[in-house]
Amino acid sequence: MNDSKRLASLLQAYQNWAIVGGQWGDEAKGKITDLLAPFFDYVDRYSGGSNAGHTTYVPAGKIVGHLIPSGLAQGKTCIISRGVFFDLSAFLTELSEAGKVLGKLPPIFIDEGCTVRTPWHNYLELWSERARGSKWANTTNRGIGPMASIRAARLDIKLADLYGGKEALLEKLELLRRIYLPIFENMKTAGIISRIETAEEVGLGLASEAAQIKDYVLDTRRLLLDGMRKGQRILFEGAQAALLDATWGTWPYTSSGDAIAGGVFTETGLPPSPLGVAMVVKILPTRVGEGPMPSEIWNRAEAEQYAKDHEELFKAGWERSEFLSALLSKINSKQTSPAEISQYFQVLGDERGSTTGRGRSVGFIDVPIIQYAAEINGPQFLALTKLDTLSGLRSIKVAVAYEFEGRRLQSGELPSANRLHEASVIWEEWPCWTADIRSCRDFNDLPAEAKALVLKLEGLVGIPIRLISNEPSREAIIVR
Numbered sequence: 001m002n003d004s005k006r007l008a009s010l011l012q013a014y015q016n017w018a019i020v021g022g023q024w025g026d027e028a029k030g031k032i033t034d035l036l037a038p039f040f041d042y043v044d045r046y047s048g049g050s051n052a053g054h055t056t057y058v059p060a061g062k063i064v065g066h067l068i069p070s071g072l073a074q075g076k077t078c079i080i081s082r083g084v085f086f087d088l089s090a091f092l093t094e095l096s097e098a099g100k101v102l103g104k105l106p107p108i109f110i111d112e113g114c115t116v117r118t119p120w121h122n123y124l125e126l127w128s129e130r131a132r133g134s135k136w137a138n139t140t141n142r143g144i145g146p147m148a149s150i151r152a153a154r155l156d157i158k159l160a161d162l163y164g165g166k167e168a169l170l171e172k173l174e175l176l177r178r179i180y181l182p183i184f185e186n187m188k189t190a191g192i193i194s195r196i197e198t199a200e201e202v203g204l205g206l207a208s209e210a211a212q213i214k215d216y217v218l219d220t221r222r223l224l225l226d227g228m229r230k231g232q233r234i235l236f237e238g239a240q241a242a243l244l245d246a247t248w249g250t251w252p253y254t255s256s257g258d259a260i261a262g263g264v265f266t267e268t269g270l271p272p273s274p275l276g277v278a279m280v281v282k283i284l285p286t287r288v289g290e291g292p293m294p295s296e297i298w299n300r301a302e303a304e305q306y307a308k309d310h311e312e313l314f315k316a317g318w319e320r321s322e323f324l325s326a327l328l329s330k331i332n333s334k335q336t337s338p339a340e341i342s343q344y345f346q347v348l349g350d351e352r353g354s355t356t357g358r359g360r361s362v363g364f365i366d367v368p369i370i371q372y373a374a375e376i377n378g379p380q381f382l383a384l385t386k387l388d389t390l391s392g393l394r395s396i397k398v399a400v401a402y403e404f405e406g407r408r409l410q411s412g413e414l415p416s417a418n419r420l421h422e423a424s425v426i427w428e429e430w431p432c433w434t435a436d437i438r439s440c441r442d443f444n445d446l447p448a449e450a451k452a453l454v455l456k457l458e459g460l461v462g463i464p465i466r467l468i469s470n471e472p473s474r475e476a477i478i479v480r
């Protein structure tokens with residue numbers, strides 16, 4: 001059976017599927033969405049906002065998406081559902097960048113009920129991050145937290161408001177401004193912002209951007225529902241990941257959206273119905289921003305700064321190869337520091353945020369986190385990414401369980417979110433392999449240690465690993 005037939009049979013049991021992240025984001029969900037998109041009619045983003053970043057490698061180059069789902073490169077109709085925090089200027093930039101790489105774009109539709117960003121949201125985020133001081137969440141600065149809280153307070157501006165009467169829009173904007181004006185004035189006095197936009201200015205800016213996307217805006221719930229009734233298939237692309245979910249993640253160090261599979265229905269308005277779930281898990285988890293990560297290798301702040309300070313190492317060439325091979329020998333002879341181990345994986349895996357450019361802090365394999373995310377998402381299978389990053393290592397550390405309050409936690413159990421940092425890790429060391437596995441396209445061609453590692457992980461999580469990605473390119477996939 002060729003890969004296309006194997007993928008078709010993998011997806012056969014359900015009409016619709018969701019792709020969700022099983023760690024702290026950046027698991028390469030975009031690549032898996034791009035891979036599976038040919039089997040669907042629609043690809044839908046249902047939560048998050050321009051804080052997300054997904055990279056798709058296509059023959060003509062690379063597309064970095066933030067709001068538009070990763071079905072774009074496969075020419076699928078792309079939907080941005082109501083649960084997405086919508087940033088008009090980010091969308092327009094993304095549209096133009098994608099057009100440069102792909103030429104003609106497929107249809108894209110945005111729900112008329114999406115909450116839209118204003119410059120005031122960014123001011124509020126800046127203010128709240130400062131007020132939180134050393135405990136700041138270190139957000140992506142895309143206004144997501146304020147968009148979520150203002151939406152919850154029913155004070156938000158919806159996309160549809162930008163196509164209605166000018167008076168009504170101004171009235172809503174005036175109210176929003178009036179409520180937060182004392183904060184803006186404090187910020188201005190403190191020199192944090194230089195001016196406070198009037199409602200008229202914000203309204204004019206939004207209306208002119210809205211005019212450029214008028215044909216994209218409609219009731220996406222009805223569009224998807226009609227499609228479903230006709231037997232068309234929808235692939236829902238999750239944003240962020242289980243541990244960043246506003247309710248089920250490592251609160252309060254999470255994002256503000258519904259990042260889990262359960263969010264598909266609340267955020268699109270579709271009625272609950274059977275849904276296949278593929279959970280994407282990166283072999284070594286990464287994290288940006290603030291919050292606990294029990295298997296983390298190095299210091300978060302230093303790891304984040306590292307990529308910014310060493311851009312040269314992230315570009316293909318002699319310097320990068322020398323650096324990687326020198327560090328690999330040190331790691332294998334156990335003469336290295338956590339900082340160097342982290343740097344090795346950061347450079348090797350190009351672990352830099354596609355939204356912020358920050359370096360991502362890397363962790364060793366963390367089984368309890370995947371077990372928890374699998375309980376929340378209920379996936380039919382896992383897609384394991386970046387397995388090739390372990391090639392050449394003698395062995396890798398694996399967090400196989402956590403201990404908390406003197407007890408070994410069961411599979412799927414975590415300390416309450418804001419006490420995860422108190423968990424201690426029970427480690428094992430699993431053997432790795434020397435061969436370069438990047439060209440393997442069949443599970444049986446992998447070295448014995450790689451197969452054993454995949455099977456052991458699968459056994460501990462209790463969910464089959466059906467897809468294994470071993471390079472960024474679209475073709476680099478093993479379908480089991």
Ligand code: IMP
Nearest residue numbers: 025051052139140144254255288289290
């Ligand atoms: P926000 O979503 O910008 O409010 O950021 C809240 C937290 O979620 C911060 O720690 C961010 O770094 C993190 N975060 C948000 N989106 C992503 C993502 O797509 N990948 C990884 N981390 C993210």
